[in-house]
Amino acid sequence: MMQPINEVKVEFISKSSNESFARIVAAAFVSQLDPTVEELTDVKTAVSEAVTNAIIHGYENGSGYVRMQCKLYADSVEIQIEDDGKGIEDIELARQPLYTSKPELERSGMGFTVMESFMDKVDVFSEPGKGTKVVMFKTFKSISR
Amino acid sequence: MHIKFTNRGTTLIIGIKGELDHHTAEYVRQKIDSEILKSTTRNIVFDFSELSFMDSSGIGVIIGRYKNILKLNGKAAVVNISDQIMRILSMSGILKIIPVYKSLDDAVSALQE
Numbered sequence: 001m002m003q004p005i006n007e008v009k010v011e012f013i014s015k016s017s018n019e020s021f022a023r024i025v026a027a028a029f030v031s032q033l034d035p036t037v038e039e040l041t042d043v044k045t046a047v048s049e050a051v052t053n054a055i056i057h058g059y060e061n062g063s064g065y066v067r068m069q070c071k072l073y074a075d076s077v078e079i080q081i082e083d084d085g086k087g088i089e090d091i092e093l094a095r096q097p098l099y100t101s102k103p104e105l106e107r108s109g110m111g112f113t114v115m116e117s118f119m120d121k122v123d124v125f126s127e128p129g130k131g132t133k134v135v136m137f138k139t140f141k142s143i144s145r
Numbered sequence: 146m147h148i149k150f151t152n153r154g155t156t157l158i159i160g161i162k163g164e165l166d167h168h169t170a171e172y173v174r175q176k177i178d179s180e181i182l183k184s185t186t187r188n189i190v191f192d193f194s195e196l197s198f199m200d201s202s203g204i205g206v207i208i209g210r211y212k213n214i215l216k217l218n219g220k221a222a223v224v225n226i227s228d229q230i231m232r233i234l235s236m237s238g239i240l241k242i243i244p245v246y247k248s249l250d251d252a253v254s255a256l257q258e
Contacts (some may be wrong), residue, residue: 024168041198041229046202054169077191098235106174108204110237117236 004078006032012068014083016052022081023047029070030077035140040116042071042078043138046072050081050109050134057101058085058132074145075144082133088126095124147178153253155187159210162195167202177210187219188256192224192249203230204237213241222252 008029012018023044047068054066069080088094094101095116101110107140115122119136124133146163152229159177163169181189189210204225211221223245234240246252 016166019166019168022166038229044198045200045229045233048166048198052200052202056167098238106205106209107203108208108237110201110204110233113236114233117232145194 002073004073006072007070009067010064013064014055014064015084016055018066019048019055020052022051023067026068026070026079029072032072033075033077033140033143036142039140039142043079046080046115046118046122046132046136046138047079049080049115050136052135053111054085054132055083056105056107057088058083060086062071076137076139079136080133081136081145082131084090084131087128087130087132089128091124091126130131146172148173150180150184152184152186152222153202155185156253156256157184157186157188157189158179158190158249158253160192160195160232163194164198165206166198166200170202173206176211177206178213181210181213182219186214187217189214189219189221190223190231190246190249190252190256191223193223193227193230196227196230199230199233201237204233204239206207206219207234207243208239216232220256222246222256224249 010025010108019069026047027040048073064085071078095112098109098112100107119138123135146171151158184226214221221243
């Protein structure tokens with residue numbers, strides 16, 4: 001694996017107001033590469049989904065810390081979003097479009113599908129009772145071209 | 146986050162300004178639901194011309210309001226959406242039940258037919 005040219009780690013409590021904080025931080029950091037506005041929006045959207053999952057599902061709106069790590073490469077970014085919450089029993093099921101473990105919340109169950117669609121690669125690591133880590137990777141085609 | 150309501154006949158136009166995510170969704174939901182109840186609303190149109198960001202939380206908000214207006218025998222539509230929001234809406238399948246129109250005028254006249 002190539003070496004990142006820059007890296008940032010931020011940690012914040014699981015408050016929903018930090019969803020916009022996290023996606024703005026990620027977008028600002030990625031901006032160093034000068035991607036297109038569309039590519040930046042893709043990153044913001046994916047980060048928003050992952051952080052929202054950590055807050056609603058990981059911590060079930062209780063308190064805890066969410067960690068975000070962004071690694072910048074010459075023409076790409078890797079973003080990890082991690083929580084120490086309840087974890088996911090069945091990752092494959094959780095990733096299904098329209099699946100939601102909390103149907104009472106009027107949520108669409110599209111979080112992982114949106115992440116997969118807006119990023120090139122999404123890996124999910126989780127252990128019940130321990131937490132969840134989502135690792136997303138995206139190459140900025142406007143730069144690599 | 147700011148929500149602007151405009152009535153055109155029995156159609157309620159809901160202009161959402163700002164970012165629609167999980168954090169702002171609850172506020173948006175409550176605002177719209179109470180507005181639908183207090184006015185003589187039959188149909189609703191979401192105007193997203195001033196929506197600068199939306200993630201999948203927005204899908205839940207739209208579908209929830211659609212269900213509420215359906216109970217009142219009304220219809221719902223969406224106008225002025227960005228490419229990014231269009232992608233989110235189309236992957237959710239929501240466009241099969243809630244049409245997107247090019248302009249507010251198109252939406253209002255289509256719903257009132």
